Amino acid sequence: MSDRLHPVDVSFLSAETPNTPMHVGGLAILEPARSGLDVAGLRRRVEQRISLVPRFRQRVRWVLGGLTQPVWVDDSRFDLAYHVRRTGLPTPGSDEQLHALVGRLLAGSLDRSRPLWELYLVEGLRDGRVAVLTKSHPALVDGVGGVDLLHVLLDDSPATADGVTPIWRPAPEPGPAELMVDAATHLVRHPGQLVGAMKGAGRLLASARPAPASPLNAEPGKQRRFASTHTDLDRYRALRSRPNVTVNDAVLATVAGALRAWLLYRGEPVRPDSVIRALVPTSVRGGPPAAFGADVGANVATSLVDLPIGEPNPTVRLTQIAYAMRAHAEPGRRVGADALVKLSGFAPATLNAMAVRAASGLSRRLFNLVVTNAPGPQRPLFVAGARLREIYPFVPLAPGQGLAIGVTSYDGQVYYGLNADWDAMPDLDVLAGLLDESIDELTEAMV
Incomplete structure (x- = not known):
């Protein structure tokens, strides 16, 4: 059976409204190497590392009638280009312009029919810098010590070699009847x-x-x-x-x-x-x-x-x-x-x-x-060769x-x-x- 969401995660999802989306995120300011960092390179690095956080290729499947906790299922139509996006500021972008863009991008809710995360490469900052804005639902992350997508993108050295991209095939999604039987079994176990x-x-x-x-x-x-x-x-x-x-x-x-x-x-x-x-x-x-x-x-x-x-x-x-x-x-x-x-x-x-x-x-x-x-961490870190200079929570x-x-x-x-x-x-x-x-x-x- 597919993994069932933790009650804490269901609580986060249930508490959401259009005015109070519960996703978390952060703004990372990067100083690219001479070769630069573009959205193609960022997508390539995400594709190489996302197998380390398999939840980021799964979506939430709600059980018919709300009988029990929803489950995680592989997203058969997972599209990395949808999740890793490119945007920018008029060069040279000021802090005020960047903050305004971040506010707009983080205001909207995540699409629940897809894996609950988005990542933006923001170009046009001063001094040739770029920003990476992450936006993900707490359900994807296991507590304060949990592993987020950004964790697996970070390297201790700018010279980290590109790895082999693992082949991924989504597991078959359970049908309505299977979900109903599993839900009934779950309820009987906690009477x-x-x-x-x-x-x-x-x-x-x-x-x-x-x-x-x-x-x-x-x-x-x-x-x-x-x-x-x-x-x-x-x-x-x-x-x-x-x-x-x-x-x-x-x-x-x-x-x-x-x-x-x-x-x-x-x-x-x-x-x-x-x-x-x-x-x-x-x-x-x-x-x-x-x-x-x-x-x-x-x-x-x-x-x-x-x-x-x-x-x-x-x-x-x-x-x-x-x-x-x-x-x-x-x-x-x-x-x-x-x-x-x-x-x-x-x-x-x-x-x-x-x-x-x-x-x-x-x-x-x-x-x-x-x-x-x-x-x-109190040491320099890098994303796809670009040095992480600043990092702000959301x-x-x-x-x-x-x-x-x-x-x-x-x-x-x-x-x-x-x-x-x-x-x-x-x-x-x-x-x-x-x-x-x-x-x-x-x-x-x-x-």
Whole structure:
């Protein structure tokens, strides 16, 4: 029988609407070798490596009547030219033009009749650089330590030789009768666990405190804005000289300082006790980090962290956040994603949709924004001979969320990718600039 989707993945699919697509992604800025990098070369490299991630040639097949979880089937009409695309900017393309293009490309939903990913080669950047924009559904990736398509495209050397392209033949797709029999068998094997799972999920939701009101909690439309910035990783590492402070604490303190300044810039009221609650997913196992730090799956623990934006002293903000994160790291204080969607593990797929949509409707009450942070490799990497210079994560917006921030580190830099609703955040570029000012303020206060 074909592989059945994990309940977490079904939850992501069920939570999607045209206004809240759940795909993740990232923007990689590349410096090509003298021979350059064109879409033909990129497709050739993808074709050579895609067998390492076979899920990227499979599509989701839903079971008739929603009796159980959908299954993965090979896409018999898989077309690499559809998935790996070429676009460009008028030379020399500015950062603002690139951000506008990224926002447009990432706003649309993925075609569910095909494998759930797209990859764009963006030409026309300054200094002969190109960009690779990835767009893939979290269902394709197994947790924070999972392997994405970009992982298998990366090399430690620009001189990596082209390999032999493996021959691929799609497996026959199961028929409706076979799917129905398998669905019935699956339900019989789990006869009495749904009620207990529903009770556990209900207790989990009931235990969460409402998040404070915030202009960040806006209902997303169909359009997106994207912005980015990056700073030296050593500046965050230096902050670890304070007791019990981690690089992740320093990142969250930087975000808190930027949000405080952004609210004041907007003329919003900021009281001494004001907080913004961030949903912070973190890995709960060892293993290779995600390239973009944006995918959430079975190996993720989530923490609800109150960022003290009312505190004017950056050092005090950092100390408060470090204390809060230590408390969440204690056993029993964090909840793995498997527990969060335990209900979905035994409910029919149609009930999954209702349960996830109901939980998503509570999101504006439970947290104000998502902030992800995944450390990346601290050495140069290459894609088809082109050196990877910059890499910015893309985190999707949940219902009721106007902003999501993805953070990753690579080769001595910390990279921020900001995704926002078009109408809710017309000043997203201001917030990106305030992140730079916030880390300046924090490091200067520590001198």
